[in-house]
Amino acid sequence: MRRVANWTYGSVAMATTPRKQSSHGSKRPARRERAIYRATLEELAEADYGALSVESVAARARVNKTTLYRRWPTKAALVHAALESIVDAFELEASTGSLRGDLLTLARRMLKITRSVEAQSLLRVRLLDEPEPELARIAAKLQARRQAQLTRLLEAASARGEVRRGTDLGLVLDLLGGMIHVRTTIKKMRVDDALLQRAVDILVSGISLHPTRAR
Amino acid sequence: MRRVANWTYGSVAMATTPRKQSSHGSKRPARRERAIYRATLEELAEADYGALSVESVAARARVNKTTLYRRWPTKAALVHAALESIVDAFELEASTGSLRGDLLTLARRMLKITRSVEAQSLLRVRLLDEPEPELARIAAKLQARRQAQLTRLLEAASARGEVRRGTDLGLVLDLLGGMIHVRTTIKKMRVDDALLQRAVDILVSGISLHPTRAR
């Protein structure tokens, strides 16, 4: 493992840009490139970052390892690029009219996100700041972006005035999201809609103006 | 990396038992052994399982690597033993008299646990079922044990009858614990007591019989 002195994969152009997107009108965003990124994320969702090997990514992407090494000089660079390639397509959803309904919609979306390969791989990178703090920073940034979108949804839902003023919406989000994450990713339990409803019921009843006691 | 055919580290005695605890009255539970386990857990809390190397553990424990290799033939065996060495000293805490007070006590304890090296390392192992399913299983068992203890606390608190019947206590626990975990371990935010109180307020107000609306 020979290390390049201190190669940073920050804002500097990090590899030879594939010419496909240079001219001709960016017909395809490099099909093969996407396959490689996908393979990287999948490997990362299954194993550690530490256990991730460039060779295994190459094998999964059906590509020779030299191809990878030439374009991304290090494992960190490859993962970096793969992370950056994640696009979170978030379309604002229509309000259901009630706080409970909106929270439930939110919960379902969170569950879907949590289950995705992107979220799983993002998590792996997120909780390693030791060997690659730079990568962890990037993963944090991406996650924050998602979080911000979810927060906006929640804010819109609560703006109707059904929520006690002073309520910490970020906290509510993390209560809900934390539960989903723990059950899905860590405990590997099945999270079904009934559970989401129960959780939402507790939270709604906990932050709502009206003392809704029954569920 | 030569692999032993299929060496399982299950219930079989996995290494030469140190003689210290054999006779003489178990004066010390092998001081050095504890140091090694500690080093293992610390390394594991900082890095991946995949990135964990026996050599780094040896270095941290100020021990020659051959010592480790001789007693634990593989990395998995070492981690296994280190995990098993974890003892969670849980003393039942006195009730504060109110549901809110008890939940807050519970939250504080969860925070403390979550921050511990043991929990951090346990988590790492927990979310790798790919390369070492056996290890993940063990980590799951240990975590379940902890969870059960916490659940009993919560049950005791709710038994006073301040909680709506039919309330999913496990869910409440995961809402609280999930939030703490996400903020502490993943987002690396500071979790202070005020936040815990706010969270508990929401939950208490969400599960309590009495419609407590103000906080």
Add this chain to the structure above:
DNA sequence: ACAAAACGCAACTACTTGTTGCATTTAGAT
């Protein structure tokens, strides 16, 4: 159809991981 870039392949070097033999230390029993 042509040229440049990208790719696959194979051989190679450098490093990491795990193993072994032997001298030295340590700890329990007499």
Add this chain to the structure above:
DNA sequence: ATCTAAATGCAACAAGTAGTTGCGTTTTGT
């Protein structure tokens, strides 16, 4: 205190993995 067996440290080793390089072939844009 002394003896002995287990445990450890050390160094040299074997084997595997991670990157590198040169070259011939394929792909791709013009």
